[in-house]
Amino acid sequence: MTEFATRVENVSISGIREVFEAAGDDAINLGLGQPDFPTPAHARRAAVEAIESGQTDAYTSNKGTPQLREAIAAKYDRDYGIEVDPGNTIATSGGSEALHLALEAHVDPNQEVIFPDPGFVSYDALTRIAGGTPKPVSLRDDLTLDPAAVEDAITEETAVFIVNSPANPTGAVQSEADMREFARIADEHDVLCISDEVYEHIVFEGEHHSPLKFAETDNVVVVSACSKTYSMTGWRLGWLVGSGDRIDRMLRVHQYAQACASAPAQFAAEAALTGPQEPVAEMVGAFEERRDVVVDGLEDAGLEVPTPSGAFYAMPRVPEGWCDEVLDRGVVAVPGEAFGSNGEGYARLSYATGMEELKAALEIIDSATAAVR
Helix, strand or coil: CCCCCHHHHCCCCCHHHHHHHHCCCCCEECCCCCCCCCCCHHHHHHHHHHHHCCCCCCCCCCCCCHHHHHHHHHHHHHHHCCCCCHHHEEEECHHHHHHHHHHHHHCCCCCEEEEEECCCHHHHHHHHHCCCEEEEEECCCCCCCCHHHHHHHCCCCEEEEEEECCCCCCCCCCCHHHHHHHHHHHHHHCCEEEEECCCCCCECCCCCCCHHHCCCCCCEEEEEECCCCCCCHHHCCEEEECCHHHHHHHHHHHHHHCCCCCHHHHHHHHHHHHCCCHHHHHHHHHHHHHHHHHHHHHHHCCCCCCCCCECCEECCECCCCHHHHHHHCCEECEEHHHHCHHHCCEEEEECCCCHHHHHHHHHHHHHHHHHHC
């Protein structure tokens, strides 16, 4: 009998899914990392018009349509003053595929991948699937990633380190000084920095900065997507930005595994990137208002929680048994250990849900916290 590949046997189903499956149908779900807003109307219309005119019936270029890649490149110039060649981009099936391609193209068996702990669940799993060795590093007290900790963790076996800002699960935003340091580390140690910028526009305090702007070599690859910024998680449209040589290697994986991103989604993404940006500002404003309510509610319940500066997550310290208690009372929260061993003693709450549900959940959380103290 053919056995299963070791690299797959070393990966388990996400702990987030386990929590969802344990919840009742009427539970208030604060575990889902998905905006509750509709995709902007102009992006939907663009997809419909492309479908009806027959533009989506065939494969696109492996890299994506020229118009979408031009829109991606223009976005970096518009938003950050970063010059990007449209040829040095790949449209992918969401940010998840983009991250997978970046690791597959740059990590040999047993090479190390450094990433934040707690951090996004895919970093560990996709490292293992690529045959690499996960090397998680702990965060500062404010839940940001310390460049010095990353630099200290680098060895001769290190292929990649991952930076995520704004961050899932913490909501932390790295400073410009940190991003300059990450770029320096990538340059000086000749190690690839994968910058996961999927939440780039959901920032409440400070600004988003990309190490791509500060690097003097090609040792930075950017992963981003329409998923969170434009509430397009179901459209599965992300992208990669990197040097020509790195794009070429990542394309070799993409063209055999995926061929190209969904054509209708590419037309929707082009419209989202080039059209009115007011829906983004409205969503970010709503998320900030919800953040303030959630942080106040958690603190009123007696929980310690760093105020998140971006994304739509809060990560309070919680007593033992807290996640089970709130789940039993009808609120889904993800245990921090689902995001790495250093997440133990925390929980992740998403406030990408309606205000009335959040307020109801906070009342339950208040009584549940009192019960486990």
